[in-house]
Amino acid sequence: MTASNPLKPSERMKIPRQEPLEQDPQERSTNFLEVSFGFDMDRTLVEAQRCLDCKTPYCIDGCPVGIDIPGFIRLVLEKDYVGAVRKIREANYLPAICGRVCPQETQCEEVCVLAKKLTPVAIGKLERFVADYEMREKLFEAPVIKEHRDEKVAIVGSGPAGLTCAAELAQKGYRVTIFEALHATGGVLRYGIPEFRLPKEILDLETERIKALRVEIYTNFVIGRTATIDELFDEWGFSAIFLATGAGTPTFMGIPGENLSGVYSANEFLTRVNLMGAYRFPDTDTPIRIGKEVAVIGGGNTAMDAVRTAKRLGAEKAYLIYRRSRQEMPARQEEIHHAEQEGIQLLLLTNPTRIIGDAHNWVSAIECQRMELGEPDESGRRKPVPVKGSEFVLEVQTIVEAIGQKPNPIIQSTTPGLTTSKRGTVVTDEMQKTSRPGIFAGGDLARGGATVILAMRDGKQASVAIHTYLADKRAAQLPSHL
């Protein structure tokens, strides 16, 4: 029993985990509205009571950015929702986003003590509720910046890593400028994650909150082209730079027929829809092609987003082709479950071998072969091997390849002295420092393809490292970046 929770632990453990409200699968597979409505206030209060407020809160360790989870849940119980979201924001400036897209089931909720015998506290949904509450009631107030500093810091890329780093440094009093190559902020949150998982309105609001910290944002500005890293130091007068340009370059399988009309990378497919609004064509000017039958290749969250988008664009049959089995799929369980509810057909242990075109050079079918699982490979997962003579042909008119991305090479190729790996990622130490003094990197640019929250973790880590770097330099009174 605590002041905020009158129930005894045994009573709390009897409360079942609350389920969020969701849009009906049939209905939602034809629209782009958000799938999950999250918790209402009643569910939030019931769910919050389930938290045992452990002495050793493992959940905090499970959170990549170390949110004080029991602390914010205590405030929820006191119905101080704004206090709760402020508590979260101390560790994570973007709660409305994390409450939606974080894989809590493999982070905070996985290590929740209740998870061992029962079901974990729905931490993600609680986070989302308080963030949405603050938004709905328009109760956001920008944190007060206590101390202002002269140094300017440039953030390259406005995805989760860049936004987080910007927010942290701005709160420390630095003059922060974000450079974004596209015409809108958010990076993968904008072009990659669909409206039905993360409404763009939420992203816009979170971006406004970054601006409320007096962060300056240049869109339409490609570092490496519009200005180089060295120009940012020498001509623009930045003292430190955080690179967070993500992993935006698509890879292709390298099978015959990939350049036929109707074959998309997941990036192109999702960018057309999410960033350019192709689902509203011809009210918008960017077209997209969607066949009656669509195949998406891959097993990650991007593949899930693409196949569910295809369904919403009117595909009668939407297949997901993945060469391993369900257990090996990197996508979140919740997303796979949602996809199946919406009528997506999973073709597991199946590998495409060739794309077949018609007389007009349009995709008409895809040839695949069946796979079986063999010995474990370097990743520890059992390696799929082709079953001889198992080839079959599937009629499709649109194909989306979602087999992975790698970092965009523009900055690496225009910044002398920046060490990169064979995979094209920028090499950093555990403090996000690169091979060049004053330059830090994080998110997918350094990791090669991970989650939104890990990108945020890197952004936060980099803000600490940049703060230390600049403090040291101030102490040593050295001219900038020498």
Add this chain to the structure above:
Amino acid sequence: MFRIVRTDVLAPTVTRFEIEAPFIARKRKAGNFVMVRLDNQGERIPLTLADSNPASGTITLIVQAVGKTTKQLCAMKAGDSILDVVGPLGTPTPIAMHGTVVCVGGGVGTAELYPIARALKEAGNTVLSIVGARSHDLVILEPEMKAISDALYVTTDDGSYGKKGFVTDQLKDLLDTVPGIGAVFAIGPLPMMKAVSTLTRPYNVHTLVSLNTIMVDGTGMCGGCRVTINGAMKFACVDGPEFDGHSVDFDELMMRNRTYADLERVSDQKHACRLAGTTQESLR
């Protein structure tokens, strides 16, 4: 917002724009392009940078009204603003001393060719230029090209100006008669660049072409601009847009570029209706 400071009609459907974009103006090199989005509903389209003036902070675009967006742009006037312009994108043209070079421009491609020809001239090359168009009124930048060329040849398909025929006829003449041609730079419609590349191959003359492809972002993140160069996949927006004409799979690219032909017509017609609609309203 990027303000248009000046427009000039160069031909019935071709307009030259001077636009405020100081960061881009400082960095532009021959062969670079920008991505442009006119308004919130707009698509992103690539447009080659014809010139820039770092002192006044302006860039020059030469645009032919062919589709929805270019028509909408060509109806804009000095004082109007474009929502988004980003660049300079693409790998700049490698400018080297080749001795004698032939620069071949087809239609509005001449606008893209001009900065390259000028840079080649400044690098000390003898520049022979061929400008081709369907008819006289579509010949653009003739005085500009003349000023930076050692010789300028004009061809029109219908013979209404210059020599009657195709740019390739003129190019063949030069390849046969002028000794020591070190390189050919050809920019124009894909069939023209293909024809030029086919022509120069037996002469073993290095031929550079600039590919116009489907593009969404223009920074290497969508792969919509992929082209096959010597059997390998390249992204035109980052690896190009210029490539060795003898290595390009033109047929594949021409088919890919037709992907949205019918949808582009839908968008274009809708735009035309909307314009007609406004006129009717204002008449009422």
